[in-house]
Amino acid sequence: MMGWGLQIGQIPVMVETEELGMWEYGQHCSPNKGWPCYFQPVSACDRLSVEYQGVDERVHSRADGIVEAALKPLNEFEGRVQGMKTHGELWWRAQLVNRIVRPNFKTLSMVRRIRNALGLTNPYISVHIRMGDSCTHKGRLAFQTKPSEVGCVGAAAYAQAANKMSEIYGIKTVFLATDDSDAVAVMRSSGLEVKTLNLERGKLFNSSWLIETRIATKSVNTTDISQSAILDLLLLSQGDYFIGSFGGHMSRLAFEMMVGKHGFVVPYISVDKPWCFRAQKDYGTGFIDFC
Numbered sequence: 001m002m003g004w005g006l007q008i009g010q011i012p013v014m015v016e017t018e019e020l021g022m023w024e025y026g027q028h029c030s031p032n033k034g035w036p037c038y039f040q041p042v043s044a045c046d047r048l049s050v051e052y053q054g055v056d057e058r059v060h061s062r063a064d065g066i067v068e069a070a071l072k073p074l075n076e077f078e079g080r081v082q083g084m085k086t087h088g089e090l091w092w093r094a095q096l097v098n099r100i101v102r103p104n105f106k107t108l109s110m111v112r113r114i115r116n117a118l119g120l121t122n123p124y125i126s127v128h129i130r131m132g133d134s135c136t137h138k139g140r141l142a143f144q145t146k147p148s149e150v151g152c153v154g155a156a157a158y159a160q161a162a163n164k165m166s167e168i169y170g171i172k173t174v175f176l177a178t179d180d181s182d183a184v185a186v187m188r189s190s191g192l193e194v195k196t197l198n199l200e201r202g203k204l205f206n207s208s209w210l211i212e213t214r215i216a217t218k219s220v221n222t223t224d225i226s227q228s229a230i231l232d233l234l235l236l237s238q239g240d241y242f243i244g245s246f247g248g249h250m251s252r253l254a255f256e257m258m259v260g261k262h263g264f265v266v267p268y269i270s271v272d273k274p275w276c277f278r279a280q281k282d283y284g285t286g287f288i289d290f291c
Contacts, residue, residue, distance in 0.1 A: 036104070039102055039107065090259060093256045094259040101257060107230065107234070110227070114197070123241070124195075124239050124241075125192075126254065127174050127244065129158050129183040131182075152245070158243055163192070168267075174193065175196070178196070197228055242254065255275070
């Protein structure tokens with residue numbers, strides 16, 4: 001809702017209470033449950049959010065959906081130079097996510113320790129391979145095929161893309177974020193130097209249940225799930241090149257954060273969809289990835 005708040009000239013506030021609910025990935029923390037478990041407040045007014053409890057017209061939830069205007073740049077940023085838009089939706093999303101996803105001191109310390117332990121130094125290629133529960137959902141089905149034919153793109157396509165990017169830019173180091181142990185093996189067989197979190201992926205992620213359902217039913221360790229996802233996201237965003245699936249939210253978020261941090265569109269390969277889902281609709285037969 002930050003984009004919408006900026007559009008209408010209001011300060012966005014994250015409201016988290018026991019009654020209204022909290023960010024589920026941070027409910028295990030104490031005393032700072034919810035978003036403050038890992039991140040800085042969305043705004044200085046977050047500390048006053050308890051005063052808004054019960055004021056329904058001022059509290060929005062995920063179930064409300066996203067106002068379409070919130071995904072577009074502010075009017076004052078719109079413009080054209082030689083017929084081209086000066087600021088598009090990718091630029092706007094990159095600004096928003098980097099304003100919202102600001103790790104707190106504890107999280108930044110955790111990221112530094114993990115980078116040191118992995119020996120991860122820039123430049124490196126960020127690769128995100130999401131398999132597991134997400135592959136059963138129609139929104140993630142491969143772009144080029146019918147829904148009945150295939151789920152997520154296989155790990156071999158990511159390894160091929162990583163080798164291609166390595167040849168072009170001379171980068172051998174890869175940080176791999178994945179929920180699939182087979183994907184780790186495939187990437188390591190590519191000949192590149194692959195760094196990845198040391199996780200029991202089979203235990204944490206091997207389920208057809210949505211991860212949100214497993215957290216709600218307490219059938220998975222919330223601490224392990226949340227910390228691994230946040231570390232993966234932040235380490236992906238600190239890379240210099242990107243390979244992932246724009247059909248999935250995690251890949252899109254990591255890429256948007258990279259664009260915001262670098263200030264330009266980093267070299268990337270999407271194994272399935274363009275970033276702009278309207279590409280075919282708005283621009284005809286060619287893939288123009290951004291809108």
